Amino acid sequence: MFPLLFKLSDKKLLFIGGGNVAKRKLLSILNQSSPEVTIISKELHPDIKKLLSSNKITWINSNFKEELLKEKYYFAFICTDDKELNRKAALILKKLGTPVNICDNKELSDFFMPxxxxxxxxxxxxxxxxxxxxxxxxxxxxxxxxxxxxx
Ligand SMILES: C[C@@]1(CC(=O)O)C2=NC(=C\c3[nH]c(c(CCC(=O)O)c3CC(=O)O)Cc3[nH]c(c(CC(=O)O)c3CCC(=O)O)/C=C3\N/C(=C\2)[C@@H](CCC(=O)O)[C@]3(C)CC(=O)O)/[C@H]1CCC(=O)O
Ligand SMILES: NC(=O)c1ccc[n+]([C@@H]2O[C@H](COP(=O)([O-])OP(=O)(O)OC[C@H]3O[C@@H](n4cnc5c(N)ncnc54)[C@H](O)[C@@H]3O)[C@@H](O)[C@H]2O)c1
The missing domain is CATH 3.30.160 (Double Stranded RNA Binding Domain)
Structure with a gap:
């Protein structure tokens, strides 16, 4: 593995799942940059909800479905508590050419969060x-x- 620094401001990032892990990763990213974020999740952590008005964050209040992927994302962070769904979503995004980070699958992840x-x-x-x-x-x-x- 090789560490790189990415310019994430204005890049389109996708989060699938909006719980504790999504919150931690999102806050870490927003600390350093200002990307356009889409979150697909039925539930959203209250701390992420607070960011909805002030940041470039779009919440799609739904369980993950492939049809919801209408744009090309620069990176995807897959953080639901459903391991099988995480795997399926990762394979779909990889096919679309988006590098993925999966909260419970190191083997399938293209990159890790440091x-x-x-x-x-x-x-x-x-x-x-x-x-x-x-x-x-x-x-x-x-x-x-x-x-x-x-x-
Ligand atoms: C560094 C940090 C960045 C961040 O995510 O922001 C980060 N995890 C953090 C915290 C943390 N994570 C976990 C705990 C609970 C204690 C524990 O079990 O150890 C705590 C501690 C806490 O929350 O206090 C549990 C955990 N983590 C992973 C798995 C799954 C697995 O291992 O397969 C499980 C078990 C899940 C389960 O099954 O229960 C996987 C990953 N976590 C990574 C990063 C990537 C590898 C990083 C590396 O190379 O070291 C990787 C591979 C993928 C990824 O997520 O990118 C952030 C510290 C933020 C900071 O303070 O700066
Ligand atoms: N990578 C890490 O650092 C790390 C740390 C702790 C835990 N984990 C793993 O991450 C998983 C998630 O942990 P958490 O604390 O964020 O859980 P959580 O319960 O707080 O959040 C799960 C989120 O996934 C969403 N979700 C569930 N099914 C969905 C679906 N079909 N489509 C879209 N969204 C869906 C829920 O609405 C919720 O927002 C755990 O199961 C664990 O395996 C990883």
Missing amino acids: AVISQDDITISVSTKGKSPAFAKQLKEVISKTLKGLK
């Missing part, structure tokens, strides 16, 4: 190649403190 430290012009991302996301988070906190101490 833990991100961003201070001024410095960006550091931490990954454990998917082995231990909790450790990535811990390491992020240690690096963040060290970086602050250097200033």
Whole structure:
């Protein structure tokens, strides 16, 4: 796996599922950039609902169906709690040429979300190649403190 920095502002991103995991990933992305986001989900986390008026976020209040994919997405984040649905949706999006990140399927994912430290012009991302996301988070906190101490 190779880390890259993507310019996501104004890119079309798709989220399938709008629960805790979607919220975490979305907030992490919105912290760094300003993409156009479409969320397909029957339910939406209250913290995401709060963003609907102030951000470029469209909520499609429905379970996932292939017919809902009317646009080409730059990246898709598949985060429902239905493992089989996640797999099926990922295969559809991959066929359409969209790279996917799946919350419960490392093997099928085209990319992972790292833990991100961003201070001024410095960006550091931490990954454990998917082995231990909790450790990535811990390491992020240690690096963040060290970086602050250097200033
Ligand atoms: C870094 C971070 C970024 C983010 O997502 O924002 C991130 N996970 C975070 C937190 C976190 N995730 C989990 C816990 C609960 C504790 C635990 O079990 O460890 C916590 C801790 C918490 O929530 O506090 C559980 C979990 N995670 C994955 C699975 C499925 C699996 O392993 O198959 C399961 C089990 C699900 C289950 O079955 O229950 C999978 C992935 N999680 C990744 C990223 C990718 C690999 C990153 C890497 O290479 O290290 C990858 C592969 C895919 C992806 O999601 O991109 C973010 C820290 C944010 C921050 O603080 O900065
Ligand atoms: N990648 C990670 O970091 C990580 C961390 C914890 C858990 N997980 C995995 O992620 C899954 C989701 O966790 P969560 O805490 O976000 O769950 P959650 O219950 O908070 O959210 C699930 C979301 O999926 C939506 N959904 C369910 N079926 C759907 C369908 N057919 N079409 C569209 N949307 C649908 C629901 O409406 C809800 O918004 C867990 O089952 C677990 O396997 C991954």
